[in-house]
Amino acid sequence: MIIILVGYFYKSVYFAVSVVFGGFSPIRAPGYGWTKGRCFELSRVPDYISGILRTLETAGFQALLVGGCLRDMLLDRPIHDWDIATSARSQDIISLFPKTVRTGERFGTVMVVNGEGTAEVTTFRSDGAYSDGRRPDSVAFVSDLYEDLKRRDFTINAMALGEDGALVDPYGGREDLERQVIRCVGDPASRFSEDALRMFRALRFSAQLGFEIDADTRAAIEKCAGLCAALSAERVRDETEKILLSERPERAGTALSLELYQGRIKDGALTDGKLRRLAALPKEAGLRWCAFCALLFAENLIHSPSDFLREMRLDTKTVRDGAAGVKAAQEPLPESWTDIKRLLAKQGIQAVRCAAAAEKALRDTNALETVSDVLESGECFSVRQLAITGDDLMEYGFKKGIILGNTLKALLAYVIENPQDNRRKLLIELAQEIRL
Ligand code: ATP
Ligand code: MG
Numbered sequence: 001m002i003i004i005l006v007g008y009f010y011k012s013v014y015f016a017v018s019v020v021f022g023g024f025s026p027i028r029a030p031g032y033g034w035t036k037g038r039c040f041e042l043s044r045v046p047d048y049i050s051g052i053l054r055t056l057e058t059a060g061f062q063a064l065l066v067g068g069c070l071r072d073m074l075l076d077r078p079i080h081d082w083d084i085a086t087s088a089r090s091q092d093i094i095s096l097f098p099k100t101v102r103t104g105e106r107f108g109t110v111m112v113v114n115g116e117g118t119a120e121v122t123t124f125r126s127d128g129a130y131s132d133g134r135r136p137d138s139v140a141f142v143s144d145l146y147e148d149l150k151r152r153d154f155t156i157n158a159m160a161l162g163e164d165g166a167l168v169d170p171y172g173g174r175e176d177l178e179r180q181v182i183r184c185v186g187d188p189a190s191r192f193s194e195d196a197l198r199m200f201r202a203l204r205f206s207a208q209l210g211f212e213i214d215a216d217t218r219a220a221i222e223k224c225a226g227l228c229a230a231l232s233a234e235r236v237r238d239e240t241e242k243i244l245l246s247e248r249p250e251r252a253g254t255a256l257s258l259e260l261y262q263g264r265i266k267d268g269a270l271t272d273g274k275l276r277r278l279a280a281l282p283k284e285a286g287l288r289w290c291a292f293c294a295l296l297f298a299e300n301l302i303h304s305p306s307d308f309l310r311e312m313r314l315d316t317k318t319v320r321d322g323a324a325g326v327k328a329a330q331e332p333l334p335e336s337w338t339d340i341k342r343l344l345a346k347q348g349i350q351a352v353r354c355a356a357a358a359e360k361a362l363r364d365t366n367a368l369e370t371v372s373d374v375l376e377s378g379e380c381f382s383v384r385q386l387a388i389t390g391d392d393l394m395e396y397g398f399k400k401g402i403i404l405g406n407t408l409k410a411l412l413a414y415v416i417e418n419p420q421d422n423r424r425k426l427l428i429e430l431a432q433e434i435r436l
Pocket of ligand 1: 152
């Protein structure tokens with residue numbers, strides 16, 4: 001007990017001193033001497049994550065935060081998932097925590113579930129040969145953290161942080177974060193030959209973080225781009241979607257110029273300025289895919305929007321609304337509220353929003369804002385929003401069938417033009433007149 005209390009006292013003093021003296025606090029990087037730097041924001045680590053690290057350590061294993069959570073913590077960006085690397089094997093992890101899910105046993109990953117959240121806990125591993133350019137043929141579990149960091153893609157993703165605040169950074173990831181560069185761990189061309197997706201990931205991180213790609217890494221992308229032909233459409237889709245949803249969607253154009261879309265998009269280029277317009281769209285995948293597709297179609301870089309979206313393995317609704325949106329945006333969208341409501345009635349909400357997003361990319365209009373205003377106004381553009389239903393009309397002697405359907409359609413056409421008249425009594429009178 002006394003030892004624990006003294007331990008915590010020591011730790012508190014250490015961090016208080018680190019915070020106060022910021023730039024002078026030594027951060028221990030095991031095996032690599034002492035580095036100078038500011039105190040790491042361990043306060044951002046939720047208690048349940050520290051708890052998982054401590055449980056593993058108390059059981060005699062090494063356990064450290066790795067990958068995206070550490071990178072984003074050092075950059076003070078939002079953290080969306082927690083990855084822990086450990087010397088413990090899957091069986092040890094499962095026996096140490098009450099609730100676990102085997103998420104990637106072949107790769108040594110177990111998800112630890114806690115009332116407050118989850119963490120992906122992965123045994124230190126080194127990857128075997130990559131014969132398909134996608135996944136290692138085999139993985140070997142190792143006891144050395146450095147072996148594990150060596151298999152990671154970029155220096156900024158190849159650091160580890162222990163619960164004691166010691167940063168393990170063998171490849172200069174911290175410095176690259178400060179210089180804002182994406183640089184491969186090891187020889188870039190060999191790393192891309194192992195897994196071609198890393199080329200897309202380089203573009204994706206540069207889009208999300210606003211970092212430049214280091215010259216050697218970029219030169220290797222130019223050399224190895226052809227290897228992307230072997231990638232599965234799903235993996236290319238996921239990385240492309242992250243680029244499109246980032247603050248810098250124009251990096252999808254860089255990926256295109258670097259010829260990463262082997263066989264999926266024709267060789268060519270998109271101007272940065274037009275792609276940059278996507279950043280003004282809501283962060284919705286469907287809208288951004290449609291806008292991207294509209295630009296590709298306009299430059300004749302794809303044959304058919306629906307085929308392209310389908311080949312990128314997007315879901316049926318995204319394909320349908322995206323393709324309808326690109327088609328509708330071939331002509332300028334109407335500006336009047338009445339015409340927009342007519343279009344909403346005909347095409348449905350999402351197809352019209354997609355068309356407006358495509359128009360933003362093509363002609364930089366504010367159609368999406370107008371469509372949003374129309375939608376927010378609550379004005380009627382569908383039979384469902386009419387102040388009367390088919391059942392109401394049946395009470396007034398209408399019989400189920402074509403006449404009833406056509407009457408409702410006629411009422412809708414009237415209400416679209418006269419939104420103030422969407423009132424039950426008035427519509428019933430009108431329906432009776434129409435019938436006469
Ligand atoms: P984010 O989750 O924000 O998209 P991330 O860096 O956490 O970014 P993940 O795909 O979750 O990315 O992967 C977690 C970590 O695993 C990475 O930080 C990197 O260290 C390693 N990693 C992931 N994919 C690869 C890969 N294809 N090649 C080498 N290392 C990889
Ligand atoms: Mg992650």
